[in-house]
Amino acid sequence: MSALFLLALLVGTIGWIALPLLPAVRELLRPTDAGPLTQVGQDSGDLAIFAEGFRRYLSSEMSLPADSGQATYGQLRDGTPHLELAGDAMALRQATAADGTVGCVVTSARAIELPGGETFLYEVCVRDRFTGGADAAYRALLTERDAQLGPRSRVLRWLHVEGDVVVGEGSDLMGRASSSGTMRLGEGVRFTRLRAARILAGSGEPDEPQVPPPVIQNTVKLPRTARQLRAFVRVDGDLVIAAGATFPGTLVVRGHVRIGDGARIGGSIKAHGDCVLGASAVVNGSVVARGDVHLGASSRVGAPVIAEGRATVGEGAAIGNAMGPASLVADAAVLHRGAQIFGCVSARLGGETVT
């Protein structure tokens, strides 16, 4: 074996070993991705975060006067096309393309009512009351007073209303929708994430739930598998609580649980399977289930409802109250007519209002 061959073998081996190290050495000497991950602090908990960002953006980029009293077409400082309607819905025509799309940021310093059918490719910001027509599509919508979206409206990214909002039947709220007042959802509205002081499904006006009184007496006959732990009673297997029964503490059930009509639980309840509350049942604390949660008609829950499966909020049922807000978190959510949530709803796979 010649020396040359040995040398070539050595060089080849070293090269082979060094090959995967080359990009590593390059990244070490000339870093391209050496900063801390930027997700920290950018949590998605605040549903109005994009609205706040858009407000700041507009205040820094607006070159037109805030309210000149007449419709004006121009550009924002960064070159984005901008139309100020000043309450004149007819002025929208000049920015509407042949295919019906509106290719500019639209603002209105005054209240405005649109005819419907528009497709806004950019954000819309109305500093007064907003009334949208049917079949409109919004990239994002910010209104500083009450708003009404027409039937079959679509909001693709976010909606924020400083006031009350009514969402027309058959609408799609694809991203986040928030309101500082009451959010009333028509029938067949699809949504993902909602937040409002009061979220109301359907067109009726149900009574606002009161803060439930504490539960003192125990009339529930627990199975022999039940064990009193320090903070809760744990039940192995399924549990059925009879109609009208009362239980003052917290229950953790390692199976399915069904709470009868009118029964009352003073603490929280957790099921490793599904959790079903009968009509007019009351849980003062939270309801947690690794499966589905079904809240019967006119039932009440005083704290968050967490379902790792599907959550159904029955007709006239309520989560939280005006004094104690709460959240509904589930993979999928169905809100029946008259359902009320005082806080937020998060349905990762989507939610819907039904009759």
Place this chain on the structure above:
Amino acid sequence: MTVQVLVVLLLVVVGVLAVYTVRHYLFTFNRLFGRQRQPYVDIAVANWPSVTVFVPCHNEEQVVAGSLEALLAADYPHDRLTITPIDDRSTDTTGDILRSYAARHPSLVRPVFRTQGQPGKAAALAEVSPRDKNEIHLFFDADYVPGPKLLKQLVAPFFDPEVGAVMGRVVPHNVNRGLLTRLLDLERAGGYQVDQQARMNLGLIPQYGGTVGGVRREALVSVGGWRTDTLAEDTDVTFRLLLQGWDVVYQNRSECYEEVPEAWETRIRQIRRWAHGHNQSLRRYLWPVIRRSSPLGLLQAVDGVLLLGVFAVAPLLLAGWILAMTIYYLGYPPSWTVLALLAVSGFSTLGNFAAFFEIAAATRLDGSRRRIRLLPFMFFGFLVSLMAVSQETLKQLVTFRRRRRVVWHKTERYRESNGLTNGLANGERAVNGYAVARDAKAIAGGGSDPDTSGSHEERGGLS
């Protein structure tokens, strides 16, 4: 006969390593393709319970102000929040800094100054936390800088009455300081983004890590409070809670910056401390986890054993190498040569790759892919950890019978200013910028919530 014994030992070592390899792949594939469980993180509105945030400090003058500023900026209702820094005999200006914050925020910041008793984080917590009657106790190390929403996120799981402890994700911020910090960044990504979340997804045992997390006071009391005779009070309390029927949960979206060691000596001290404490837990909880009366399910018990034994793997791997070399130089020809070769080469290809695969998957999930180029250097980091952990474990074995006092070695701090607090942690990036639609076609064809698209799959990002 000797050779046969060595071969059996080697097979046992290989078997254990193979189990850990399968675990790595299972977790990684679960994170990449499985159903992700984060049931509590979207609870944005609630009647929040009263909370105390404990910040144990010992000579933290470089970092503690940043941590307190971040906590004061938290959006948790101030009438239900108490911040309790625990100054454990600091000899620098930490005490003065805490007094100054207490004077400026008397209803919020209530420091405790320890001047006697056993030193160390566990002892400090054991002494101070029982006096506090708030329902939830959260814990941050003094170099941690929580974002404004983090406290609510960490409290949210406690609406589940079975949850005893919650753990958030730790993200290094001093990544660009050198090779070590960059390797630790990758290691942390793998550990949290993949390991911890996969355990959460699979209903196994997410580990409470002692910081960026919290416990339910009632749960802690029910298991006897903090132990002071361990160097891993976090692992210890994780297993005591689980064995008493409480849940421990992990939230990947509850991130917090930390400072990772910038010097190898510091890193070696840190990992030796972890190994020591973890091995203490292995000794204490192995049997309670596997016995029939344990409240843990079968899969949880298996995961518990693997989690408890994770620092015992290093000396085992070292033993495997020594055994393999010894058997080879003894000239022992295995009777199943081809199969053995296939097994060895197969394990070398897939087994050794498992941990790297996990880290690669983590960087992909983080949407920060170019840092993966440093992956080959992880081998050197692993080697250093292997030697340090093996040394500590062997030392523990040798001194098993001797009762030694637990000595806490504080991790050195490097931060020179609190600029971090003034920037990223306040969520400025999250709200300062806004980009209007640039691609008009995108909206005409249908849009999506930025939360559910691209690398921002799990979190809010800029529009």
